[in-house]
Amino acid sequence: MSTASPEASTTELTIVMPCLNEAETLETCIRKAQGFLERYGIAGEVIVGDNGSTDGSQAIAQRLGARVVNIPTRGYGAALYGATLAARGRYVIMGDSDDSYDFSNLMPFLEKLRAGYDLVMGNRFRGGIRPGAMPWKNRYIGNPVLTGIGRLLFRCPAGDFHCGLRGYSLTAFRRLDLRTTGMEFASEMVIKATLMGLRITEVPTTLSPDGRSRPPHLRPWRDGWRHLRFMLLYSPRWLFLYPGLLLMAIGLVVGAWLLPGPQRLAGIVFDIHTLLYAALAVLIGFQCVTFALLAKVFAINEGLLPEDSRLNHLFRYVTLETGLVLGTLLVLGGLVGSIVAVASWNEVDYGPLDASRTLRLVIPAMLCLMLGCETILASLFLSILGLRIRRM
Numbered sequence: 001m002s003t004a005s006p007e008a009s010t011t012e013l014t015i016v017m018p019c020l021n022e023a024e025t026l027e028t029c030i031r032k033a034q035g036f037l038e039r040y041g042i043a044g045e046v047i048v049g050d051n052g053s054t055d056g057s058q059a060i061a062q063r064l065g066a067r068v069v070n071i072p073t074r075g076y077g078a079a080l081y082g083a084t085l086a087a088r089g090r091y092v093i094m095g096d097s098d099d100s101y102d103f104s105n106l107m108p109f110l111e112k113l114r115a116g117y118d119l120v121m122g123n124r125f126r127g128g129i130r131p132g133a134m135p136w137k138n139r140y141i142g143n144p145v146l147t148g149i150g151r152l153l154f155r156c157p158a159g160d161f162h163c164g165l166r167g168y169s170l171t172a173f174r175r176l177d178l179r180t181t182g183m184e185f186a187s188e189m190v191i192k193a194t195l196m197g198l199r200i201t202e203v204p205t206t207l208s209p210d211g212r213s214r215p216p217h218l219r220p221w222r223d224g225w226r227h228l229r230f231m232l233l234y235s236p237r238w239l240f241l242y243p244g245l246l247l248m249a250i251g252l253v254v255g256a257w258l259l260p261g262p263q264r265l266a267g268i269v270f271d272i273h274t275l276l277y278a279a280l281a282v283l284i285g286f287q288c289v290t291f292a293l294l295a296k297v298f299a300i301n302e303g304l305l306p307e308d309s310r311l312n313h314l315f316r317y318v319t320l321e322t323g324l325v326l327g328t329l330l331v332l333g334g335l336v337g338s339i340v341a342v343a344s345w346n347e348v349d350y351g352p353l354d355a356s357r358t359l360r361l362v363i364p365a366m367l368c369l370m371l372g373c374e375t376i377l378a379s380l381f382l383s384i385l386g387l388r389i390r391r392m
Contacts, residue, residue, distance in 0.1 A: 049083030077185025127204030244288025251281030323379025330372030337365025
């Protein structure tokens, strides 16, 4: 049994900075953070998560008394994750080491953490963005759009989804079990905290221009797309389930409308060609719904998403056997429809057919066959995902 060191037990706050060749601004950031700790009499430390700097950043940090944690895995998330795991403090505040965030004014974050919040987000739009600190496309397009999408998909209370200055309790951080190593780390933290029901709040903070002479590591369009892609992949409901249900509903309504015969609407005649597209919409929609379910189960098994009580309740009734029975019934329905279609062909001695009449039998029959086969295969795959594997 291991016990916490006395130093760890008396440290309240750890200030974490990711670093990759930040020699120009690192000293300023460390001195501001240390000055904040001294001014308020806070038992704390500064940790630099170094990602392989070659400009002497490590020596600067060590000279100033900060702890340097070498992170061999490249990436913004990897540097923050590794540095946070080395933290001795009860609370952690993370921020970029490019002197764009004010490490001398962290008290609002610490007060919220002391009040029991698990994650405290900075809000640059409420605190102030100084001239030249944020490109116009980030300020007026990227951040508002991504924040809006995050609030819509996950009902996250944050008003600045991608602020790099934020605080969290070490206990909450360990519960989150974050997995990403790149820029998506910031999004994953907020999304998981929201899905797990952690207490989240935000405080105003300021953003200053980057203090470095070289271009920043951030690439707005590339990193914006990475954040958007990550949020969509983290929300199978919006990416697969809702579009799939909509497609199925449209396909079923249009198919039921056309199944009896051709229909005229606004002077346009809709017939078997539209019926075929309606069947295709049902098939694609079903695949989307199935994929939403598979993606959700996989993400939960891998620790990417928290347990979902609604899904657990659903699986009490939707079992492998249920899926196999439903799939078999659909296949049988498709076979019966195919037999009826062949019988109608026999009525004309296997000669030319009335396509409009025959395809109204063949299209639903083929749809049932495909849906039945997909249901059986999806049920088998879900049962594989549901296996409890003990990992040594």
